[in-house]
Amino acid sequence: MTIPLDRAAAVRDALRTLVARNGFHGASMSAVASEAGVATGTAYTHYASKDELVLAAYCETKARLGTAALADLDAGAEPGAQFRGTWLAMYRHLTANPDHARFLLQVDHSPYRGDAHAAAIAAGDPLVAHAAAAAVAILLLPLPLEVIYELGLSPAVRLAASKTELTDEQLEEIAAACWRAISRPA
Numbered sequence: 001m002t003i004p005l006d007r008a009a010a011v012r013d014a015l016r017t018l019v020a021r022n023g024f025h026g027a028s029m030s031a032v033a034s035e036a037g038v039a040t041g042t043a044y045t046h047y048a049s050k051d052e053l054v055l056a057a058y059c060e061t062k063a064r065l066g067t068a069a070l071a072d073l074d075a076g077a078e079p080g081a082q083f084r085g086t087w088l089a090m091y092r093h094l095t096a097n098p099d100h101a102r103f104l105l106q107v108d109h110s111p112y113r114g115d116a117h118a119a120a121i122a123a124g125d126p127l128v129a130h131a132a133a134a135a136v137a138i139l140l141l142p143l144p145l146e147v148i149y150e151l152g153l154s155p156a157v158r159l160a161a162s163k164t165e166l167t168d169e170q171l172e173e174i175a176a177a178c179w180r181a182i183s184r185p186a
Contacts, residue, residue: 007036007038007042007045007046008046008047008056010036010037010038011032011033011036011038011042011043011046011047011053012053012056012057012060013036014032014033014035014036015027015032015053015054015057015103016057016061016099016100016103017035017099018031018032018035019054019102019103019106019107020098020099020100020101020102020103020106021099021102023106024054024106024110024112027050028050029043029044029047029050029053032050032053051112051115054107054112054116055112055115055116055119057103058103058104058107058112058116058119058120059116059119059120059123061100061103061104062104062120062123062125062127063120063123063124063125063126064093064097064100065090065093065094065100065104065127066125066126066127066130067126068089068090068092068093069086069087069089069090069093069126069127070086070089070126070127070130071089072085072089073085073086073130079135079136079139079183080139080176080179080183082130082136083136083152083175083178083179083183084172084175084176084179086127086130087152087153087156087174087175087178087179088171088172088175090127090153090156090157091156091159091160091171091175094156094157094160094161095160095163098160098161098163101157101158101160101161102161104157104161105157105158105161108154108157117146127153128145131145131148139183139184140182140183140184141182141183141184143182148182151178151181151182152178152179152181152182153178155174155178156175156178159174
């Protein structure tokens with residue numbers, strides 16, 4: 001029995017791979033279709049435009065990241081410990097999926113950034129939802145969400161994308177430093 005190919009998922013995966021490797025200019029719809037092993041028309045059947053495809057791939061990437069980051073969350077731990085655990089899980093997920101880390105960085109440095117972030121939040125980004133929980137939100141500095149992300153979580157993305165060799169102790173220290181950067185002093 002042959003398992004049917006999820007062509008839409010293959011197109012999203014191909015986009016992530018090409019953008020991670022070549023940036024957005026190297027990820028035309030025809031190149032994405034070729035990488036996915038489908039006809040260009042098939043890619044357009046699922047996504048009316050490259051912009052629509054980028055947003056779909058971004059939302060999927062963020063949802064997977066949020067799920068992985070919060071999978072082993074200790075709801076009974078204090079918020080700083082929860083953040084560190086989430087940060088480390090996020091880093092490990094992105095290290096295991098480096099194309100996802102590089103794709104996220106490419107989006108963050110592109111004209112897609114604002115629309116992509118808005119689409120992910122509208123889709124229910126689990127990390128944003130966790131940060132909005134009262135027990136966490138009250139401890140965060142009164143900064144725009146984008147700044148909280150840049151100081152708190154973006155370092156995990158950048159380090160995973162760069163493949164920087166770090167010890168577990170160093171990762172713990174970085175996660176703790178990121179928490180200090182976004183939280184009110186105790």
